[in-house]
Each structure stands twice: as structure tokens, then as C-alpha cells.
Amino acid sequence: MTAAKPPSAPRLLLFDVDGTLLSSGPAARDAFVSALLEVFGARPAVETYAFEGKLDPVIVAELMREAGVPDDDIRKGLTRALSLYLDRLEAALAAEKPRLKPGVERLLDAVCQAPEAVPALLTGNVERGARIKLSAAGLWHRFRFGVFGDEAERREELGALALARVRAATGRSFVGAECVVVGDSRQDVACGKAIGARIVAVATGKTSKADLRAAGADVVLSDFSDLAAASEAILG
Numbered sequence: 001m002t003a004a005k006p007p008s009a010p011r012l013l014l015f016d017v018d019g020t021l022l023s024s025g026p027a028a029r030d031a032f033v034s035a036l037l038e039v040f041g042a043r044p045a046v047e048t049y050a051f052e053g054k055l056d057p058v059i060v061a062e063l064m065r066e067a068g069v070p071d072d073d074i075r076k077g078l079t080r081a082l083s084l085y086l087d088r089l090e091a092a093l094a095a096e097k098p099r100l101k102p103g104v105e106r107l108l109d110a111v112c113q114a115p116e117a118v119p120a121l122l123t124g125n126v127e128r129g130a131r132i133k134l135s136a137a138g139l140w141h142r143f144r145f146g147v148f149g150d151e152a153e154r155r156e157e158l159g160a161l162a163l164a165r166v167r168a169a170t171g172r173s174f175v176g177a178e179c180v181v182v183g184d185s186r187q188d189v190a191c192g193k194a195i196g197a198r199i200v201a202v203a204t205g206k207t208s209k210a211d212l213r214a215a216g217a218d219v220v221l222s223d224f225s226d227l228a229a230a231s232e233a234i235l236g
Contacts, residue, residue, distance in 0.1 A: 012174045013111060013234060014122035014162055014197070015143070016183035017130055019052065019205025022087070022098040022137050031088035036060065040074070042067035048102055052206050054189025055124040055149035056082060082150075086128050098155040100137055101204045103224030108142045110231050117235060121146030122158050122181065122191065130175040145169035155187045159195035180234055189215040200233045 015021060029046060036044050044063035051059060060081055064074045099144055111119045114201065123130050127148040134140040145168075147161045154199050181192030184205030192199035201217035202224065203209045204207060212220045219233040 010116045010118070010172060010174065010178055011114075011235065012120060012162070012166055014120055014147075014159070014179060014192075015180045016053075016181075016185070016188050017121065017125055017133060019124040019184035020101065020188075020202055021104050021139065021183060022100050022133060024098045024133055025096060027092035027096045028089055028098075028133075031092050033067065033086050033116065035081050035085035035088060036064065039077045039084060040067070040069050041062050042069050050206070053124065053155060053183070055152070055155060055183030056126050056129060057150055058201045059124075080089075082126060082129075084130060086126070088124045089129065090132045093132060098133055098137040100139075101202070101223060101226060103230060106227050107224045107230050107234070108139065110227065111235065112142055114235050118166065118172070118174075119143050120162060120166065120169070122162055122183075122188075123147075123150070124149040124155060124187075136213040155191050156194040159191050159197065163195060182214075182234060186215040189217050192217075 018024065019133065033044060033046055033081055042064060044067060049063060057078060061074050065071065111117050121130055123146065125148060127146065130146060130148060131140055145165060147158045147165060151160050151161060163174055163176065176196035179195060179197035181188055181197045181199055182200045184202050185207050189199050189201060189212065199217045200219045200221065201212035201220045203212060204223050209220045221230060221233060224230040
């Protein structure tokens with residue numbers, strides 16, 4: 001195994017969760033569907049819906065709107081639906097652990113050993129959802145802080161929130177050019193562009209390498225199994 005090259009300057013690393021670090025599998029999808037069905041009385045058409053890069057509250061609203069639920073009912077039921085989903089997700093992942101994407105553990109080992117790197121989360125999950133998934137996978141403790149899907153109206157707004165939050169978490173300020181956004185979707189790429197970050201995209205989700213390149217990622221990897229290549233892209 002080739003040792004990771006430490007970053008030569010402070011670097012804020014903003015990692016997506018689903019599709020990038022792990023997959024929660026059918027258990028998570030079943031928990032989500034059952035919660036929405038119970039709260040709204042309508043089954044979401046998850047089979048044809050594109051989840052990639054979207055914020056949890058937006059996903060609920062879009063799916064329920066497609067199912068014919070009035071906007072006012074969606075607004076009133078959103079908090080309860082997410083809470084019920086997360087209760088069921090936590091129970092499901094206690095029995096069926098998330099599946100880590102190739103090379104994730106070794107990459108995070110390298111990241112956590114790099115003295116100038118600040119690993120953090122930038123995800124469409126609400127905070128409790130990210131914590132449940134990453135704790136079940138043994139990864140939650142790897143990240144210094146996070147920005148989450150219920151903290152903005154659009155994913156592109158989360159990068160600026162991370163820049164505002166990092167000083168409280170670390171005592172250090174960053175600008176966009178000192179950040180790396182790591183994700184698996186076009187929305188991750190757009191989020192990185194919004195703050196002028198370096199964008200490392202990984203084709204471990206639903207989006208192809210060609211589409212990630214076309215979206216404007218600076219580096220596109222098949223996965224993180226080549227530690228030297230992943231470390232150079234993210235830390236180098």
C-alpha cells in the first residue's frame with residue numbers, strides 16, 4: 001500500500017455519504033417508503049425517482065407531490081415522516097449494516113492521518129440520518145463536522161454553509177479554493193463549483209464517469225480502491 005501524500009496546505013474535505021462512502025441498501029429504501037405511506041397515505045414511486053444528490057426534505061416533497069398529496073399536507077407531515085423514517089432506518093441498519101464502497105476505509109485512514117486535512121460531511125441527509133448510516137458503518141467519528149440536507153433549500157447552498165461552520169469546528173478559516181468536494185453526482189459537482197472548490201467525483205453511485213466529467217468534475221475516479229490515485233486526487 002502506497003502511503004498517502006499529505007496536503008501541502010490546509011485542506012477542507014467535504015464528503016457526500018450515499019453513493020460515495022456507502023450504500024444502505026434495500027433496508028433503508030423500505031424504511032423510507034413505509035414511513036411516507038403511513039404518514040401521507042400514498043406510496044412514493046421510488047423505482048423511477050432519481051435520488052442522487054438531492055436533499056432529504058426535497059425528496060419527500062417531490063415524491064409526495066408526484067403521488068398527488070397537496071403541498072399543505074406535505075408541509076404539515078414532513079417532520080413526522082422524516083422522524084418515522086429515521087426510527088425505522090436505525091432499526092433496519094442495526095440488523096443489516098451499510099455496504100462500504102471500495103477503498104473507503106483505507107482512504108479515510110489516510111485522510112485522518114494527514115495533519116493539514118479537515119474531513120467533514122456535505123450531504124443531502126438530515127443530520128440524524130447521516131449519523132445513523134455512518135455510525136452503523138463505523139465511520140461517524142471520522143468527520144469533524146457536517147452540513148446537512150435540512151439546512152438549505154438547494155444543495156449548492158451547503159458549500160457556503162460549510163465554509164461558515166468550519167471555523168467554529170476547527171478554529172481555522174477556509175476559502176473555496178482550499179476545499180475539495182468529494183461526491184458521486186452532478187449535484188455534488190455543482191455544489192463544489194458554487195464555492196470554487198476542487199471537485200473529485202467517484203462513479204460508485206448512479207452517475208457515469210462520462211456524465212461526471214461533463215458536469216465539470218476536476219478528477220473522476222471509478223472508486224477509491226486505488227489508494228495512491230484517490231489520495232493524490234483528494235490530498236495531493
